[in-house]
Amino acid sequence: MQLDVRLPIGLMFVLFGVILAIFGLVSDPALYEQHSLGVNINLYWGLVQAVFGAVMLVLVWRGKQKAAAGQ
Amino acid sequence: MPHANIELHLIDYILLITYFVFVLGIGFVLRRSVSGSKDFFESGRSLPAWICALGFIGANLGAQEVMGMAASGAKYGIMTSHFYWVGAIPAMVFVAVFMMPFYYGSKARSVPEYLKLRFDEKTRGFNALTFAAMTIMSSGISMFALAKLLNAILGWNFHVCIIASGVIVLAYIFMGGLTSAIYNEVLQFFLIVLGFLPLVLLGLKDIGGWDGLVAKLTPVATNQGFAGDSFVRSWSVTGSPSDNPMGIEWFGLAMGLGFVLSFGYWCTDFLVVQRAMAAKDMGAARRTPILAAVPKMLFPALVILPGMIAIGLHAAGGKFQLPSANGTIDYNMVVPTMLAHYFPTGMLGLGLTALMASFMSGMAGNVTAFNTVWTYDIYQGYIKKDGTDAHYLAVGRWTTVVGILLSMAAAYAAASWNNIMDTLQLVFAFVNAPLFATFLLGMFWKRTTGHGAFFGLITGTLAAALHHFLVIAKGAEVGLKGGVLGIVHTYPSDMAQNFWTAIFAWTGCFIATILISLVTAQKKTDAELGGLVYSLTPKIKEHDDHWYQRPAVLGIIILACAAGLNLLFW
Numbered sequence: 001m002q003l004d005v006r007l008p009i010g011l012m013f014v015l016f017g018v019i020l021a022i023f024g025l026v027s028d029p030a031l032y033e034q035h036s037l038g039v040n041i042n043l044y045w046g047l048v049q050a051v052f053g054a055v056m057l058v059l060v061w062r063g064k065q066k067a068a069a070g071q
Numbered sequence: 072m073p074h075a076n077i078e079l080h081l082i083d084y085i086l087l088i089t090y091f092v093f094v095l096g097i098g099f100v101l102r103r104s105v106s107g108s109k110d111f112f113e114s115g116r117s118l119p120a121w122i123c124a125l126g127f128i129g130a131n132l133g134a135q136e137v138m139g140m141a142a143s144g145a146k147y148g149i150m151t152s153h154f155y156w157v158g159a160i161p162a163m164v165f166v167a168v169f170m171m172p173f174y175y176g177s178k179a180r181s182v183p184e185y186l187k188l189r190f191d192e193k194t195r196g197f198n199a200l201t202f203a204a205m206t207i208m209s210s211g212i213s214m215f216a217l218a219k220l221l222n223a224i225l226g227w228n229f230h231v232c233i234i235a236s237g238v239i240v241l242a243y244i245f246m247g248g249l250t251s252a253i254y255n256e257v258l259q260f261f262l263i264v265l266g267f268l269p270l271v272l273l274g275l276k277d278i279g280g281w282d283g284l285v286a287k288l289t290p291v292a293t294n295q296g297f298a299g300d301s302f303v304r305s306w307s308v309t310g311s312p313s314d315n316p317m318g319i320e321w322f323g324l325a326m327g328l329g330f331v332l333s334f335g336y337w338c339t340d341f342l343v344v345q346r347a348m349a350a351k352d353m354g355a356a357r358r359t360p361i362l363a364a365v366p367k368m369l370f371p372a373l374v375i376l377p378g379m380i381a382i383g384l385h386a387a388g389g390k391f392q393l394p395s396a397n398g399t400i401d402y403n404m405v406v407p408t409m410l411a412h413y414f415p416t417g418m419l420g421l422g423l424t425a426l427m428a429s430f431m432s433g434m435a436g437n438v439t440a441f442n443t444v445w446t447y448d449i450y451q452g453y454i455k456k457d458g459t460d461a462h463y464l465a466v467g468r469w470t471t472v473v474g475i476l477l478s479m480a481a482a483y484a485a486a487s488w489n490n491i492m493d494t495l496q497l498v499f500a501f502v503n504a505p506l507f508a509t510f511l512l513g514m515f516w517k518r519t520t521g522h523g524a525f526f527g528l529i530t531g532t533l534a535a536a537l538h539h540f541l542v543i544a545k546g547a548e549v550g551l552k553g554g555v556l557g558i559v560h561t562y563p564s565d566m567a568q569n570f571w572t573a574i575f576a577w578t579g580c581f582i583a584t585i586l587i588s589l590v591t592a593q594k595k596t597d598a599e600l601g602g603l604v605y606s607l608t609p610k611i612k613e614h615d616d617h618w619y620q621r622p623a624v625l626g627i628i629i630l631a632c633a634a635g636l637n638l639l640f641w
């Protein structure tokens with residue numbers, strides 16, 4: 001059985017997303033005034049990545065279900 | 072040279088290291104699925120179309136593309152989109168619908184091997200050797216550019232960057248072969264999209280949306296002596312080369328870039344074709360370039376738009392400024408400068424990781440193509456014909472090591488002898504330009520002979536060299552840039568010169584191949600040419616597929632979308 005490429009993609013982006021979102025919550029808002037036009041880009045884009053990663057993981061899980069049902 | 076000096080923090084390093092753990096982890100897990108040379112070089116021809124498609128586009132989305140297209144966006148505006156909507160999409164549809172049946176359907180395992188089956192040994196040898204040399208050079212240049220950039224913006228040691236990038240790429244290809252390279256290209260594809268999209272969004276917000284961008288680009292255009300809208304128009308400014316910043320007219324653009332260079336790259340370069348040949352069946356192989364065309368069509372928003380935003384903001388004289396020396400803007404620094412400006416620590420780490428990833432996938436793509444061509448076309452073809460499969464697998468693995476070492480040598484050559492690398496690149500450009508004529512005639516005219524193909528290619532290469540050295544671009548120095556044999560024509564820009572060199576090369580090869588084929592005997596029988604030439608290959612039956620799986624239907628939809636985008640920015 002070969003590795004499903006969506007698994008590492010999903011895991012990595014969930015991890016990236018969670019790390020960035022948490023950092024976004026605890027970091028100094030001045031950082032965002034200085035760089036990203038006042039937008040807490042770490043928090044928001046972290047959430048986007050976490051959701052993307054989660055969708056990938058759901059697809060992996062569904063793929064496994066289908067493969068199991070097909071056998 | 073002033074640079075965006077970037078300071079990284081702990082969180083940035085955590086993201087960077089996490090990425091490399093995943094990259095190496097993929098190789099480590101995949102090492103168990105490599106049991107023979109077919110797994111190592113061709114992914115066992117087992118991958119679904121969407122993975123091949125993202126690998127296809129990921130291998131092409133190297134850092135030179137990301138940084139170079141942003142630089143072009145700043146220099147030329149929306150005309151840069153011609154490299155996508157004219158210079159890529161039609162050729163990608165063509166290779167899918169018309170050429171993939173011969174690549175995938177024949178017994179060939181590489182593009183040079185197709186040439187051997189279709190023509191003869193010498194045509195294959197010529198293509199295999201030049202291609203192998205070219206992949207090593209491209210991989211070395213990627214490596215050099217990565218090390219130079221990291222040294223400039225982060226202060227990292229140049230030698231350490233070369234060695235580290237080489238070792239990482241080596242490790243994951245050595246373990247998992249082509250599948251490992253493709254999986255990492257898919258990972259890197261998503262990383263680039265998710266890493267750069269917020270940069271575009273923040274940049275657009277800063278400049279006041281599309282309307283704000285158009286307004287800010289008007290003075291940029293008029294200051295250079297062009298009409299106010301010439302940075303946001305793609306075709307209406309191409310009536311004359313002097314009307315647009317690229318210095319090219321519509322015919323040279325459509326024929327040189329849109330036909331010769333684009334079809335030459337997408338339809339014959341084994342680096343991309345190899346990704347499609349890894350697909351699990353003919354349908355998937357043909358859908359690969361077409362599915363890849365969808366993100367390719369949208370990339371201008373990701374890679375060209377940042378350049379346009381950057382030059383707009385720079386010219387407006389606000390907080391965002393591009394680095395420049397003596398009044399000359401360093402366009403290649405558009406992406407790093409924007410990353411440093413708009414991304415706070417955290418996202419900055421992600422953006423830089425995406426940039427490094429794209430450099431490495433550019434290297435890995437070249438190294439896997441080099442592996443296969445060296446092992447199948449040169450080693451098996453000329454050195455040891457009757458080895459066992461395990462032997463060729465071992466050769467492939469060790470060729471990876473050699474390929475990386477040669478890339479490092481090429482990287483140092485690029486660092487020390489700039490002229491040699493420029494000369495080599497020029498020579499390879501001459502060799503590449505006529506290739507598509509050979510494939511087109513080979514696939515669609517069964518009378519084309521081996522001698523015709525080989526000497527046609529040589530003629531095309533010479534035609535390219537002759538044209539290049541008989542003309543020059545405005546303001547260029549006589550020498551490598553042309554004009555050595557006298558100056559019979561002066562082009563308004565070096566881009567126009569390159570496009571016309573390609574047109575001459577293609578035409579020379581096309582005519583010479585036909586003429587030589589007509590006076591030489593066809594040594595291949597019709598039976599031998601079955602599966603290699605259009606008229607001797609049974610048509611593929613697609614009745615079982617859904618309409619949305621048929622390459623021709625998908626191709627027409629993609630072409631219509633590309634035409635729409637051209638009209639939108641006409």
